[in-house]
Amino acid sequence: MVKQDKRIIVLSFFRDKERKKLSFTYAEAALATGNKVNYIQKLVSESLKGKYIFQDKRPNWYCKGLLAISDNDFIRITSQSTQAKILTDDEKLYYKLIKRSLNAFTVALEVYNRPSLENRVEAFAIMMTNAWELLLKSQILKAKGFDSLIDQDGKSIPLSEAVNFKYPNDSADKDNLNQLISLRNDAIHLLLPEIQPQLSRLFQTTVLLYQEEFAHQEGYAPLADQNVGMLSLVIDGPEPDIALVKEEYGKKTASQVNEFLKKFKKLEQKHNSNRFAIHIEYKLALTKKPGSEDLTFGTGPDGKHTVFVDRPKNLKITHPFYETTAIKEINERQADCIINNYSFRAVVKKHKIKNKAEYFDLTDRPRYSVAFIEWFIERLKQPNWLQKALPNNMKKNK
Template identity: 25%
Template sequence: MNDAEESTYNRLIEKSSEAFVLAIELYNRPSIKYRVEGFSFFMCNAWELMLKAKLIKDRGLDAVYYKDNQDRTITLDRCIASVFTNNKDPLRRNLEDIVRLRNTSTHFIVEEYEQIYVGLFQSCVTNFDEKMFEFHGVRMSDVVPPHFLTLSMSASPARPETIRAKYPPAIAEKFLFDEAEIEQEQDLFESQRYSCVMVTQMAIVKNPKNADFCVNIDSSSDKSMRVAKVFQDPKRTHPLSVKNVIGHVNKRLKKNGVVLMAGGKAKEFTTNDWKLFLNFYDLKSKEQYAYRHEVANTANYTYSMQVVDFIVEGIQDNPSGIIDGLKREIRKKKSEATPGAKDSKR
């Protein structure tokens, strides 16, 4: 980049970061009722500035202007299509749906829009964080505290009859149409790059070492509490395939600047590495990590984001030795289980 391009590039990155922070702050502020509209406006602005910075970096300053009108920069829609060329990419579809919300929100916005868009908003925040680092080397967790990247949802589901009774027919039908369309796309993609809701759950465990925090039960308290078993939808609690787990681990390691080593060489986390963790830690037997689906006489497993956290934390603690160490421990277990057996020399 020449001096003019570098100066414009740096300004775009700075303003993009500010727009991103404004979107997060607006959404997480409980006193703001304009949060859905405000979030969509500022988040779209953040994406547009960030993508234009990438186009300038890759193709030069002319790439962000119309060829027949050098006084006008290209739209966000054109930026998205230029950078994310696969129109079936869940990330692109997520962003396009939020752009559509921004474009129509001045006419059709209702408070209940939050309940259908919060999953898209959360994925949009995560996607922006990943792409800002991938394209420009900027970590948004260095700009805002990491826990602020999780959006706080306060909306409760509204029934169709409530929507129809509360709003004029045109607005009610538009809302119900958007709700059905987004639910359909969620079922189609089943990808956390399109929609993702962060849920905080509490459960009672026998071993305190497996808990994030501890509480006491006080019999003298005037407040009572009852333990109940609640149905869990595995599509929400354990949505990941093995391929998804591996992809998330590699993305997280790259984002955190962690280099995985094995045999003295840098490598990516692979299926074989996954099997080492799976077998050594018996992950399939732990409900917080794995869910067993049984159909007729066959069974398969899906996994939670907690298993990604577990693997990434283990690697970060010992990136250069954990894979080799797991291999040694598994060989040792096999050897102890079959006395007299020797490892093959081939």
């Protein structure tokens, strides 16, 4: 049995303190990790002080940034000898691949969580696939060396080969990733807002699988604690009406969407697992008021895997108004002035409403929330508020 480096035990202690936002003393660290106080003091002062470990009120210290580095990085940072810090070419490339994979993962989540971005579903699929490709190829590099990443023509091996290396056998995990790749390849035809409820369940599993794989490989979670809210991707919604898709996008696209949905259902039935796509079932609600759920839980068909969905989005409730109905609602609820399309759009533009998820959503089409209507009406009570939002030529015509 390989003996664990005692620095990893110390790192686990530091990470736990950082995660819980607690300070510690050298004596506490030594006692918890089975080391001498002098060892902890030397480790901190020579390698970590001022970078990851900081002085609080004497004799206390606190950690910052250790949740975002890998076990291997920590070993390199705290290595005493110069020789231990010299990396081979493969190791240098490995760390670059990991860094780029993490960046792609973060960008994928950021664009998905921007409701004003019209092609966010397409952008997510592209960046998430890139994150997986870099992560899987880093595993091949580590296991088999650089030459294993290059094919006979001198080109990088295809992603499908990397997937087969990681998942040699049929599995829910493998089919989830293959579906993501398929969507990336057919993005123009399949990544439509109309099927985002189905896509979001597939994407949610993809993100969770990446989190799991990255943490297992690198020893730390790929997102800092303050960003975990970005991990919730699931939205609820009905299956798309293929006839409407055909009318909106054409016969060929509708046919491909229909085929995708059939394959999606078939694979979902085959695996019957949240490791292919998250299941949404509303079984339990913690409420402050009846009918006003704050948190919703569900389980997959196997009854074993619990899924937590943070405030699932029912757009008919959260963002029920289109532009026309929003204008009508505003005019019906106040009599100070008449809002038309031009003044409405001027307000939306000036106050950057489309960048505010609580007021605007573009999942299927531009929608506005009840909160936005109330905000609009309340602002109308302010002197000259509407006038200030209007372009100069419109002000002159008023």
